[in-house]
Amino acid sequence: MTQELTIAFIGGGNMATALAAGLIGKRCGAHDVHVIDKNPAVLDRWAQQGVSVAQAPDATLAGRRVWILAVKPQFLKEAVESCRPFLVPDTLVVSVAAGIPARAIGAWLAGPDGRPHTRLIRCMPNTPALIGSGASGLMALDGVTQDDRLVAQQMLGAVGEAVWVQDDAQIDAVTALSGSGPAYVFLFIEALIQGAVRQGLTDDQARTLALATLNGATQLAALSHESLAVLRERVTSKGGTTAAALEVLDARGFAAIVQQAMDAARDRAAELSREFS
Ligand SMILES: NC(=O)C1=CN([C@@H]2O[C@H](COP(=O)(O)OP(=O)(O)OC[C@H]3O[C@@H](n4cnc5c(N)ncnc54)[C@H](OP(=O)(O)O)[C@@H]3O)[C@@H](O)[C@H]2O)C=CC1
Numbered sequence: 393m394t395q396e397l398t399i400a401f402i403g404g405g406n407m408a409t410a411l412a413a414g415l416i417g418k419r420c421g422a423h424d425v426h427v428i429d430k431n432p433a434v435l436d437r438w439a440q441q442g443v444s445v446a447q448a449p450d451a452t453l454a455g456r457r458v459w460i461l462a463v464k465p466q467f468l469k470e471a472v473e474s475c476r477p478f479l480v481p482d483t484l485v486v487s488v489a490a491g492i493p494a495r496a497i498g499a500w501l502a503g504p505d506g507r508p509h510t511r512l513i514r515c516m517p518n519t520p521a522l523i524g525s526g527a528s529g530l531m532a533l534d535g536v537t538q539d540d541r542l543v544a545q546q547m548l549g550a551v552g553e554a555v556w557v558q559d560d561a562q563i564d565a566v567t568a569l570s571g572s573g574p575a576y577v578f579l580f581i582e583a584l585i586q587g588a589v590r591q592g593l594t595d596d597q598a599r600t601l602a603l604a605t606l607n608g609a610t611q612l613a614a615l616s617h618e619s620l621a622v623l624r625e626r627v628t629s630k631g632g633t634t635a636a637a638l639e640v641l642d643a644r645g646f647a648a649i650v651q652q653a654m655d656a657a658r659d660r661a662a663e664l665s666r667e668f669s
């Protein structure tokens with residue numbers, strides 16, 4: 393850590409929980425974290441970890457180096473405006489909300505002189521951050537300093553891979569890939585397990601083998617120098633079982649379906665922007 397990292401989460405739900413689990417003990421202590429959430433039951437869970445909590449923004453916010461905006465896009469403007477009185481020039485604001493463009497959030501944080509807050513990073517993380525295996529895309533507005541970038545890189549790097557991108561459109565693409573991606577993978581694993589149970593394996597056997605297959609194939613892809621196509625071909629014996637399976641996936645347009653799903657996620661991000669920013 394290059395400096396003491398103090399964080400306020402605005403919204404203490406799923407994504408804040410995943411990020412904090414990776415950060416606390418690695419990049420900061422529990423006492424460095426402050427959580428604001430409307431929901432008292434959510435705050436109770438945080439308080440049990442030794443984190444300071446509040447139901448509404450207060451002066452504590454002004455002393456936090458980083459604010460992480462982690463409420464649903466629908467509630468972001470209201471949440472941001474309630475925090476604005478406690479913003480100081482040094483505050484690095486990181487939004488993880490899907491769809492809402494960085495400049496809109498910066499404008500909601502404008503001071504009395506009407507100038508937007510541009511020390512702002514838009515980030516798209518994902519829930520495997522919970523176990524330090526996340527994947528995040530990050531983009532910075534022009535007020536972000538080198539030190540801010542380092543802080544964000546260290547924070548998101550502590551919970552997995554962090555990739556910098558150029559603009560909001562690319563963050564929406566990250567949303568369609570790795571933000572929403574864990575859900576596609578869970579669905580795929582569920583389908584594998586259901587298929588195996590249909591063919592006679594027990595649920596436990598199917599789950600163990602499905603998870604090990606995903607994990608093994610992913611690790612092999614990450615560690616191998618070969619392309620994904622070559623690795624796939626090595627599984628696919630001519631006239632064999634894999635070829636039979638891949639023919640079905642191909643005939644039903646598997647790749648096109650996945651890409652259409654990603655387009656739907658990207659388009660929904662654009663809709664969220666139109667509706668809520
Ligand atoms: N879940 C995911 O996999 C990912 C989510 N994101 C983004 O993260 C953000 C949060 O998502 P997620 O964690 O899933 O959502 P959650 O609903 O789990 O968490 C949001 C929390 O914020 C609370 N809240 C609502 N309004 C306010 C407010 N004005 N001030 C303080 N707290 C408030 C909510 O309370 P209540 O429930 O009572 O409304 C809730 O506890 C979203 O913008 C989403 O797009 C990004 C990447 C991945």
Ligand SMILES: O=C(O)[C@@H]1CCC=N1
Nearest residue numbers: 489490567571572573
């Ligand atoms: O579904 C959503 O809108 C959020 C953003 C990415 C993952 N979950």
